[in-house]
Amino acid sequence: MSIVTEIKPLVAKALNSLYEDIPGVKGFNESDLTISPTKPEFEGDYTLVLFSFVKQLKKSPELLGNEIGEVLVNTNPQLFKTFNVIKGFLNLVIADDYWIGFLQSNYADPQFGSKPANGQKVMVEYSSPNTNKPLHLGHLRNNFLGWSVAEILKTCGYEVIKSCMVNDRGIHICKSMIAWQLFANGATPQSTHTKGDHLVGEYYVKFNDEYKRQIEELMTAGKSKDVAEKEAPIMKGTQQMLLDWEAGKPEVIELWKKMNGWVYEGFDTTYKRIGSDFNIMYYESDTYLLGKKSVEEGLEKGVFVKKEDGSVWADLTGEGLDEKLVLRKDGTSVYMTQDLGLAQQKYEQFHYDQSIYVIGDEQNYHMKALKLILKKMNKPYADGVYHLSYGMVELPSGRMKSREGTVVDADELIDEMVTIAAKHTEESGKIKDFNTEELKELYEIIGLGALKFFLMRVDPKKRMVFNPEESVDFHGFTGPFVQYTHARIKSILRKQVAVGSRQSAVETGHALSVQGNRQSAPDSYRDRSLLKLEKDLIISLEQYPTIIEQACMEHNPSVIAIYIFNLAKSFNTFYTEHSVMNAESEEKKQFRLKLSEMTANVIASGMHMLGIKVPERM
RNA sequence: GGUCCGGUAGCUCAGCUGGAUAGAGCAGCUGCCUUCUAAGCAGCAGGCCAUUGGUUCGAAUCCAAUCCGGAUCACCA
Numbered sequence: 001m002s003i004v005t006e007i008k009p010l011v012a013k014a015l016n017s018l019y020e021d022i023p024g025v026k027g028f029n030e031s032d033l034t035i036s037p038t039k040p041e042f043e044g045d046y047t048l049v050l051f052s053f054v055k056q057l058k059k060s061p062e063l064l065g066n067e068i069g070e071v072l073v074n075t076n077p078q079l080f081k082t083f084n085v086i087k088g089f090l091n092l093v094i095a096d097d098y099w100i101g102f103l104q105s106n107y108a109d110p111q112f113g114s115k116p117a118n119g120q121k122v123m124v125e126y127s128s129p130n131t132n133k134p135l136h137l138g139h140l141r142n143n144f145l146g147w148s149v150a151e152i153l154k155t156c157g158y159e160v161i162k163s164c165m166v167n168d169r170g171i172h173i174c175k176s177m178i179a180w181q182l183f184a185n186g187a188t189p190q191s192t193h194t195k196g197d198h199l200v201g202e203y204y205v206k207f208n209d210e211y212k213r214q215i216e217e218l219m220t221a222g223k224s225k226d227v228a229e230k231e232a233p234i235m236k237g238t239q240q241m242l243l244d245w246e247a248g249k250p251e252v253i254e255l256w257k258k259m260n261g262w263v264y265e266g267f268d269t270t271y272k273r274i275g276s277d278f279n280i281m282y283y284e285s286d287t288y289l290l291g292k293k294s295v296e297e298g299l300e301k302g303v304f305v306k307k308e309d310g311s312v313w314a315d316l317t318g319e320g321l322d323e324k325l326v327l328r329k330d331g332t333s334v335y336m337t338q339d340l341g342l343a344q345q346k347y348e349q350f351h352y353d354q355s356i357y358v359i360g361d362e363q364n365y366h367m368k369a370l371k372l373i374l375k376k377m378n379k380p381y382a383d384g385v386y387h388l389s390y391g392m393v394e395l396p397s398g399r400m401k402s403r404e405g406t407v408v409d410a411d412e413l414i415d416e417m418v419t420i421a422a423k424h425t426e427e428s429g430k431i432k433d434f435n436t437e438e439l440k441e442l443y444e445i446i447g448l449g450a451l452k453f454f455l456m457r458v459d460p461k462k463r464m465v466f467n468p469e470e471s472v473d474f475h476g477f478t479g480p481f482v483q484y485t486h487a488r489i490k491s492i493l494r495k496q497v498a499v500g501s502r503q504s505a506v507e508t509g510h511a512l513s514v515q516g517n518r519q520s521a522p523d524s525y526r527d528r529s530l531l532k533l534e535k536d537l538i539i540s541l542e543q544y545p546t547i548i549e550q551a552c553m554e555h556n557p558s559v560i561a562i563y564i565f566n567l568a569k570s571f572n573t574f575y576t577e578h579s580v581m582n583a584e585s586e587e588k589k590q591f592r593l594k595l596s597e598m599t600a601n602v603i604a605s606g607m608h609m610l611g612i613k614v615p616e617r618m
Numbered sequence: 619g620g621u622c623c624g625g626u627a628g629c630u631c632a633g634c635u636g637g638a639u640a641g642a643g644c645a646g647c648u649g650c651c652u653u654c655u656a657a658g659c660a661g662c663a664g665g666c667c668a669u670u671g672g673u674u675c676g677a678a679u680c681c682a683a684u685c686c687g688g689a690u691c692a693c694c695a
Binding site: 034036039041042047049051052054055086087088089130167170171172309311320321322325327328329330332334335360361362363364365366368389391392396399424425427428430446457458459461462463464465467469470473474475476477478480481483484485487488489491492495496558562565566569572573575576577579580581582596617618 | 620621622623624629630631632636637638639642643644650653654655656657658659660675676688689690691692693694695
């Protein structure tokens with residue numbers, strides 16, 4: 001239980017006992033209270049805002065604050081040390097023993113902040129790549145967010161099933177295929193020493209080049225732009241190929257399998273490197289026909305209407321949207337058809353309570369429509385559908401455009417980050433005894449940590465600017481900063497182990513125990529009081545479970561990133577000011593060791609939820 | 619045009635269930651390594667929180683309008 005949830009009922013109780021006799025005053029409950037951390041420029045740890053009671057109780061804020069503060073301190077001396085009232089704010093000073101007790105019972109728990117299983121099941125669908133080109137920066141944001149949200153939900157007690165919808169068929173796939181047929185001369189990843197997804201991507205680009213060339217040729221020959229776009233031979237060939245694919249023509253299927261196989265090999269390498277993994281894969285080639293049953297069902301229920309031409313529509317005008325096509329007039333499915341079918345299939349397979357779709361915000365409208373349609377169809381899982389919408393990643397020069405070659409390739413970007421990590425590490429000269437393997441691993445940890453942190457530190461909903469120069473900075477509000485803080489702490493803890501007294505210190509630690517006998521150690525009483533920077537750090541640690549809860553509710557990893565950064569900063573301030581190993585007394589030293597250990601645990605735990613590893617040394 | 623999202627320091631972002639003098643990082647300027655890792659710490663400077671009006675004891679935060687930017691509204695995916 002967090003300290004704020006502990007304080008609230010006490011305040012409510014105090015208010016009721018003080019003022020319930022006043023005529024016209026109804027009972028106070030916890031939701032009436034605003035309690036927040038005290039601003040650093042005032043004395044106190046947590047603050048109750050008094051203004052809201054002034055009118056009802058007809059007393060001045062100062063008087064109210066003093067009365068409430070008096071009761072709180074008198075009835076809960078173990079929790080509140082003192083209080084002060086400034087303007088309309090009651091600042092409460094929490095007893096040091098409370099904080100010390102908190103540290104004592106949690107410092108060694110690597111799971112601190114996580115919750116027991118709640119029996120709820122959540123599906124998280126993320127990544128969802130197309131198999132015609134390699135991953136780019138935008139995909140990375142998706143992958144990092146999806147993985148992280150899944151991890152946050154697990155920490156909050158949910159059972160999580162990670163799924164991936166692979167868009168492995170369709171016109172865009174045929175474009176790469178036909179270009180390969182025309183231009184590749186049988187080139188393979190092996191023969192060209194090219195990663196499979198990149199090789200296929202090259203032919204996707206080649207398609208577009210050739211297509212453009214053919215359009216120009218036809219236009220020079222006098223055709224209009226529209227006609228040229230339709231009649232370009234390569235486009236006609238592509239459309240034919242799609243028909244052949246749907247008809248199951250063996251050569252086409254074989255080529256499709258071969259090229260998709262290359263892409264999967266490439267994706268596997270990248271996924272492994274960035275840590276993306278899935279419990280279940282769905283392939284569009286398997287699911288694109290699903291959903292026709294849902295369409296029939298919707299027609300029966302009167303949720304959809306069939307027009308004269310045979311096309312089927314959902315009328316969402318009553319909900320403020322437009323009409324949405326769910327089946328083409330020729331009976332073939334559109335995206336919505338597949339999504340309806342897949343939602344149904346997922347539910348039948350897993351009976352989820354929540355189904356999260358990590359998809360870019362350009363599909364806000366589509367996802368809204370999907371949820372609405374499911375609701376109108378009275379699907380029990382409709383309410384659990386949640387679109388985790390994230391903003392586009394832009395470059396300082398503007399939006400990434402694949403046609404203009406301004407996309408940032410994922411593999412290249414990761415390589416670059418790792419190279420820079422290596423450079424910084426070598427310059428610092430702190431890691432002299434690592435072997436080649438260990439160094440390689442460290443560079444990966446730091447480079448990827450920087451990248452993940454950079455992409456996840458901002459609110460997913462918002463579109464963000466990716467500035468290559470800034471992303472390469474490893475100082476300040478960055479992953480490496482946090483990793484560095486962790487390594488620093490571990491360095492201290494290693495020293496303590498080396499001294500060999502850690503075990504006994506950890507086991508006994510009586511001088512810190514709340515139940516400890518004060519009289520037996522007259523000297524240590526002084527050390528029982530916390531210094532400001534020690535207390536700041538403990539208060540920060542105490543907020544971790546609340547932060548996790550918030551991140552979980554909001555499906556928002558940036559909450560964790562921001563918190564962990566502030567925690568690390570708080571530790572560094574403490575670290576510079578006070579020595580752990582050369583503390584003023586043995587008691588202080590033991591106390592600070594615990595404080596350091598807990599900080600390291602929370603950093604590691606929080607970073608884990610972001611998919612970022614923390615090194616022991618760097 | 620309809621709907622949705624955003625506009626906070628030079629730049630990138632927090633803060634948005636209303637509360638004290640609006641915070642970080644980067645960039646700029648000052649200091650601090652004979653002391654547990656300087657990828658660090660301390661400090662200075664930097665703001666009409668897009669604009670206008672409203673609600674309130676109190677508004678960056680809520681409401682309305684306006685301006686600017688983006689997304690979307692396809693028998694595309």
